[in-house]
Amino acid sequence: MDSKHSKDIAPEQASGKTYDAVIVGSGTCGSTLARELASAGKRVLVLERGKHVALRESFGAIASMIDQIKIEGSGVAAARGVAVGGSTGVYFAVVAYPDLSTFSALGIDLSAELARVRAELPINALPDDMLGVKTLRLRDAALACGHDWIKRDMLVDLAASAHGYAYNAKWKARPYLVEAIGHGADLVSGALVDEVLVEDGMAVGVGFVKREGLRRRRHRVHAKKVVIAAGELATPAMLRAAGLDEIGNRGFFCTPGYAMYGLVPGLAGSDSYVSSMGCDGEDGISLGDANMSRTFHRMMMLGGMKLRHFLPFEQCVGIGIKVADDLGGELTPDGRLRKVLDADVLARLEKGRRDALALFEKMGARHVTDFGLSVAGRVGGLVRIGEHLDADLQTRIGNLHVCDGSVIPDDMKGPPAVTLLCLSRYLAKRLLAEAPGSRDAPEQAGSQTSQYRKVALATA
Ligand SMILES: Cc1cc2nc3c(=O)[nH]c(=O)nc-3n(C[C@H](O)[C@H](O)[C@H](O)COP(=O)(O)OP(=O)(O)OC[C@H]3O[C@@H](n4cnc5c(N)ncnc54)[C@H](O)[C@@H]3O)c2cc1C
Incomplete structure (x- = not known):
């Protein structure tokens, strides 16, 4: 400050x-x-x-x-x-x-x-030339596979983002x-x-x-x-x-999910705004663009020990999967959150994973890697x-x-x-x-x- x-x-x-x-x-x-x-x-x-x-x-x-x-x-x-x-x-x-x-x-x-x-x-839909080639390649694959892949509005100042992704524009x-x-x-x-x-x-x-x-x-x-x-x-x-x-x-929901990454040969990607595009299915499964800035990418790959994906940032395309879950679990008396995900949630996560694999195949991606079930979205x-x-x-x-x-x-x-x-x-x-x-x-x-x-x- x-x-x-x-x-x-x-x-x-x-x-x-x-x-x-x-x-x-x-x-x-x-x-x-x-x-x-x-x-x-x-x-x-x-x-x-x-x-x-x-x-x-x-x-x-x-x-x-x-x-x-x-x-x-x-x-x-x-x-x-x-x-x-x-x-x-x-x-x-x-x-x-x-x-x-x-x-x-x-x-x-x-x-x-x-x-x-x-x-x-500053609430804006990003013009295509701000999305980055990884996001555009994923969008094309998603549309070709029949997903209703749409742009999300973003809290991004377009003037501050004129040269593509900028942390300060958010x-x-x-x-x-x-x-x-x-x-x-x-x-x-x-x-x-x-x-x-x-x-x-x-x-x-x-x-x-x-x-x-x-x-x-x-x-x-x-x-x-x-x-x-x-x-x-x-x-x-x-x-x-x-x-x-x-x-x-009444318990809580925690929107479980995970991210998958694959290498698309020949792609010359740059920093992107994560989640600027995606789709929400009626079955409560959401797929989204998980392409991020180089810094976030490096931190994530290092954290997950995904060394093959650490360096080739330009070719590495990401997809996020998350599903809506019902209320359940407990806030324990000492303030911890505990919940066992039910079979339906796990089945929908698996369906999301298969949908994502189909998108990687459409993009011609190699070395697809999966961070496994590890991320909670909103907890409420x-x-x-x-x-x-x-x-x-x-x-x-x-x-x-x-x-x-x-x-x-x-x-x-x-x-x-x-x-x-x-x-x-x-x-x-x-x-x-x-x-x-x-x-x-x-x-x-x-x-x-x-x-x-x-x-x-x-x-x-
Ligand atoms: C990685 C990530 C990506 C996200 N992406 C999006 C997105 O794209 N769009 C979107 O709308 N939302 C997104 N969110 C969520 C969004 O940022 C939050 O929902 C929103 O900022 C929450 O605001 P808040 O005021 O509830 O809490 P916060 O902004 O989290 O602020 C709570 C503050 O309280 C402080 N605090 C906590 N405990 C104490 C204590 N005991 N004493 C004193 N201070 C305390 C914390 O340090 C924190 O500064 C994202 C969140 C994360 C983590």
């Missing part, structure tokens, strides 16, 4: 103030909310466990941002970004739009927010945080929140630890509103540990609007709100960033509309005494 507004404050400075809102997590939702609230004059504190990693596509930067959480029993792991600015430092920038009728059935009208997001953000959350800080918001990075402070059934702040030199020091901060925006992999465990035992009562279903959250995204603990990937309804399984941008603007509007701290504790709220509950950190 190179803005003059980018400096963290010391935890002691935060402890001495009462904020209008403390936001846990500085990703897509945390940064957007902070920007909306701070620009409206609210005193906002953002606590982020990650650090200020340079936003660039190098081995070092990506490796220090990306983190994986295993889903026990399934063989897959879900990725996230842990850094100031959250997962958009490592994401692909593919767009899916929120299903407005699904949200409106839950009492949430996102239409104005979607219009604003579409007007303000929209990211961090500049929103910089704007929030410019409007007076405070940020503490390296702050691992592990407590929600609850008094008389109302959230009053959070506790966090921060490494200072060789020591880890504990701090507590107070706020009229607490918003958990720690991401779909951390928030459910945090809410459970705050006393919301019902979180995760643990936190449910209408059941665990009201239309203000508030839990039954008063003034404790949730706004991040964990709350997206089950049937919206596409890339979530645009939906989350809308949802954070929506929540900001709702919070600004009510007098801060005026909310009574909901009737069923828990204890009448102070409860300072520690978060189970296995997934947090």
Whole structure:
């Protein structure tokens, strides 16, 4: 972060103030909310466990941002970004739009927010000359094999991408945080929140630890509103540990999948935007373009020990396979995710693999390699609007709100960033509309005494 507004404050400075809102997590939702609230004059504190990693596509930067959480029993792991600015430092920038009728059935009208997001953000279909030859070769094979292979809209600034793929052309959350800080918001990075402070059934702040030199020091901060925006992999465990035992009562989905790569002789490929094209079958099987930038490619091949595919980046074409799975499995009491994939999911993964093999054959690819079942896409279903959250995204603990990937309804399984941008603007509007701290504790709220509950950190 190179803005003059980018400096963290010391935890002691935060402890001495009462904020209008403390936001846990500085990703897509945390940064957007902070920007909306701070620009409206609210005193906002953002606590982020990650650090200020340079936003660039190098081995070092990506490796220090990306983190994986295993889903026990399934063989897959879900990725996230842990850094100031959250997962958009490592994401692909593919767009899916929120299903407005699904949200409106839950009492949430996102239409104005979607219009604003579409007007303000760089959302574009990439012209063919930006797709790269690997993507075009795969597209031709997919169309020839009868797939409905379409371009996805992308959160990509075309002007910044004029010479092909550019990491910097992808929209990211961090500049929103910089704007929030410019409007007076405070940020503490390296702050691992592990407590929600609850008094008389109302959230009053959070506790966090921060490494200072060789020591880890504990701090507590107070706020009229607490918003958990720690991401779909951390928030459910945090809410459970705050006393919301019902979180995760229906299990979760994890969109399992894997990637396959083959070498197409004679191809002179270059960096591509991953997932810029693909198809979604009615059987819940999605195939997608898994051609990436050289840096990501090298990291992936090295990580999977695919040495034959490591060097010939120009010829190496990739296909991703993922399938939709039903709710199941459990969030364990100590915050781990566990799920055994059922036979139907495994059968559909195998069908996707065969479909991908047919595409490699069509492209004349050799040395096709398979990373095996290893990747989870979106993980969701643990936190449910209408059941665990009201239309203000508030839990039954008063003034404790949730706004991040964990709350997206089950049937919206596409890339979530645009939906989350809308949802954070929506929540900001709702919070600004009510007098801060005026909310009574909901009737069923828990204890009448102070409860300072520690978060189970296995997934947090
Ligand atoms: C490899 C990859 C590719 C992706 N591609 C796409 C795509 O193409 N399109 C799309 O729409 N989406 C994509 N996504 C998903 C998208 O990036 C996320 O869904 C979105 O950014 C989530 O926003 P969020 O605010 O919910 O969480 P995040 O952006 O993940 O932010 C959560 C923040 O909370 C912090 N945090 C976590 N726990 C704590 C704690 N205890 N204390 C303090 N801070 C904490 C984290 O460090 C993180 O910074 C991708 C994700 C990954 C990992």
